[in-house]
Each structure stands twice: as structure tokens, then as C-alpha cells.
Amino acid sequence: MLLFAEIALDAARFASMAPELRTEAVLLAMERGKTAAEIARAVGSTAPEIHQVASATYLFQLSTDRTMPADDAEEERPKHTGRPSGTGTAFKILDLLTEAGGNGLAASSDTLAKTLSVSERQVQRAMNRLLSENFIVRLKAPSGKSPAVWTITADGMSVRDEVAARQGR
Missing domain, CATH: 1.10.10 (Arc Repressor Mutant, subunit A)
Known part of the structure; x- marks a missing residue:
């Protein structure tokens, strides 16, 4: 066992x-x-x-359930629109993936947490949410000491642009 x-x-x-x-x-x-x-x-x-x-690598939707359990981190709670708020971890991850471009971003949840100055748990929840919404995909699974490679989808780019426009970026 x-x-x-x-x-x-x-x-x-x-x-x-x-x-x-x-x-x-x-x-x-x-x-x-x-x-x-x-x-x-x-x-x-x-x-x-x-x-x-x-x-092995897989491309699959984690869940069709769009809800998340309540947690202490307000920024991670689902918004009524289902879109990242622009201040939360999910939006920050979309921003990083946008900057990385089409080749994707090689990063572990620990690395992302340190980069974004949030907890690893927040990153994992945000990544799961983004995956379930089909806003990001994993191009390559982690292997040995190599981290997973993530990229933003067209839907994710659209959401990121929409939120950035609301913020006047």
C-alpha cells in the first residue's frame, strides 16, 4: 500500500x-x-x-461542474459571471500564459505560487478552475525534474482580454 x-x-x-x-x-x-x-x-x-x-499526457476536461467549494481566499471564490476577476490568481495565471506565447510556460505550481506571491494551494485551485473552464491546457506532463508545460487557449485569451479591457489595461 x-x-x-x-x-x-x-x-x-x-x-x-x-x-x-x-x-x-x-x-x-x-x-x-x-x-x-x-x-x-x-x-x-x-x-x-x-x-x-x-x-503519459492527456487532454481532458476535469469537470463540467462550474462550482468550487467555499474557501477563505475571497479572490478564488467563483464569481457570478464565471470569469476571472482581474485581481485573482486565475487572472494572474492567464496573464503569465499570455506573456509566454504559443510555446507555453514550463512551471510547477510551486514556481507559480512563488512568482505570484500566493500559496501553492491557491495556484492549484486556480489551475483546476482554468482547466475545467478550458481556458488553459497542459501541453506536456511533468517528467522527472521537468515541470509541466501550460498554454492558454483561445477561450482563455478571450477572457483574459475581456477582463484586461474592463480594467483599462
């Missing part, structure tokens, strides 16, 4: 997961310092298979 964040995961549970969730579970375990061999033993696999799972 292996602990991925706060989820106990054994071989049967790992095998029953959707492929994209297996990849996320493996990447999370690796971020927590687990080696491919340790993960493989815990889930009844081999290290090369774990490396293959970790390097």
Missing part, C-alpha cells in the same frame, strides 16, 4: 483507476519523493511501466 497525498492506494485500486488518474497519482507520489521502483512495488507493477505511466 502506498500513500498518495491522503489516499491509500493498493494494486487493485490502482489498476481500476482511469489512465489519466493513474498518471496523476504516480506524478504526485514522485513529487513526494517516491521512486518508480517504490511505486511499482506498492501497486504491483514494474519501474519501466511506472515511468511510462508518469510520462
Whole structure:
């Protein structure tokens, strides 16, 4: 049994997961310092298979549910319009991705948190929201010490421009 964040995961549970969730579970375990061999033993696999799972990329919508749980961070609460406010973490991420251009931005949630002077949790929530709204996509999954590569979609660019125009930028 292996602990991925706060989820106990054994071989049967790992095998029953959707492929994209297996990849996320493996990447999370690796971020927590687990080696491919340790993960493989815990889930009844081999290290090369774990490396293959970790390097897989998927383009999918996380959720059609547009709501987020209430949290202490006011800027992260969903607005009635469903659009980033222009002062929140989501808008700042869209701004960074706009500056990065078409090749995308290679960044981990920790790096983004430090860049934006917010908590890593705020970045993760904002990224999940932006992904679910199809405002951003992950071009490349994190691999080893290489961070994920993110880019803004046409919808994301439109929202970013709309919010920037409201602010007079």
C-alpha cells in the first residue's frame, strides 16, 4: 500500500483507476519523493511501466461542474459571471500564459505560487478552475525534474482580454 497525498492506494485500486488518474497519482507520489521502483512495488507493477505511466499526457476536461467549494481566499471564490476577476490568481495565471506565447510556460505550481506571491494551494485551485473552464491546457506532463508545460487557449485569451479591457489595461 502506498500513500498518495491522503489516499491509500493498493494494486487493485490502482489498476481500476482511469489512465489519466493513474498518471496523476504516480506524478504526485514522485513529487513526494517516491521512486518508480517504490511505486511499482506498492501497486504491483514494474519501474519501466511506472515511468511510462508518469510520462503519459492527456487532454481532458476535469469537470463540467462550474462550482468550487467555499474557501477563505475571497479572490478564488467563483464569481457570478464565471470569469476571472482581474485581481485573482486565475487572472494572474492567464496573464503569465499570455506573456509566454504559443510555446507555453514550463512551471510547477510551486514556481507559480512563488512568482505570484500566493500559496501553492491557491495556484492549484486556480489551475483546476482554468482547466475545467478550458481556458488553459497542459501541453506536456511533468517528467522527472521537468515541470509541466501550460498554454492558454483561445477561450482563455478571450477572457483574459475581456477582463484586461474592463480594467483599462
